Amino acid sequence: MEFILIIGVIFILLVLLSFVWPPDSPWAPWWRTxxxxARKICxxxxxxxxxIIYDLGSGDGTALIVAAKEFGATGVGIEIDPGRAFISKMLVAKNKVSRKVRIERKNFFDVNLSDASVIxxxxxxxxxxxxxxxFRKELKKGTKIVSYRYKMDLELIGNSEDLYLYTI
Ligand SMILES: C[S@@+](CC[C@H](N)C(=O)[O-])C[C@H]1O[C@@H](n2cnc3c(N)ncnc32)[C@H](O)[C@@H]1O
Incomplete structure (x- = not known):
């Protein structure tokens, strides 16, 4: 009984903590698009x-699935967390966009981005x-970059609510 109580308390603490962990920490599952x-971003x-869209830290792949299914784009998701990479691969298959969307379980700092047209x-x-x-080293001139919620020190060419569109 005591053991179950301790597990329960630990679980609740982890859930509460996950709300305050930084959004790009693999421990913060609630920060997602x-x-x-995703439609607004597209x-x-x-x-x-x-x-060709690269989602850096693609999470469960929702944004790329929407971009492929509804806008016909090709997507590459780079996700460091094995759990999320696995789930996103399942969701890509479930949504029948495996020919359009590829998920790689990698650190995005180790991936070359030169064929991206949108990030x-x-x-x-x-x-x-x-x-x-x-980005300055690898991206082609004119590549678009959309950042959700957080601004970047790049040339801003568009903005809608908390979406920021830049180009390089
Ligand atoms: C805030 S979540 C966003 C997930 C998804 N892009 C979305 O909008 O729903 C950030 C994601 O970035 C991943 N991440 C953080 N650092 C990373 C890195 N260096 N390489 C690959 N993925 C990373 C985390 O594991 C997490 O899934």
Whole structure:
């Protein structure tokens, strides 16, 4: 009985803590993009069938699934957390977009981004700042970058609510 109580208390503490962990920590499952926001991201960045989207820290893959299913885009999700990478692969298959969306369980700092035409980001400012030199080095001129919730020190070309559209 005591054991079950201790497990229960630990579980509740973990759930509470996960609300305050940084959004790009693998321990923060509640920070995610809804389908509705994913649609807004696609509209703001004018995603179409010729686009190759990289979602850096792709979570459960929702944004890429929406981009592929509803806008015809090709997607590459880079996710460091094995649990989320696995779940997103299942969801990609369930949504029948496996031909369009690929999920890689990797650290996005180790992935070359040169074939991206659009980048989706939902990461904390410190990580966004660290990505800027990589973007300047690897991205083609004109590549669009959409950051959800957090601003970046790049050329802003559009904005809608808490979505920020940049180009490089
Ligand atoms: C706030 S969540 C956003 C998930 C998804 N993009 C969304 O909007 O629903 C950030 C994700 O980034 C992942 N992440 C953080 N650092 C990473 C890294 N260096 N490489 C790959 N994924 C990373 C986390 O595991 C987490 O799933």
């Amino acid at each position: 809804s389908k509705e926001v 509209k703001l960045s004018k995603v179409g069938s010729s686009d 989706f980001l939902y990461l904390v400012p410190k990580t966004l700042e660290k990505l800027i030199p990589k």
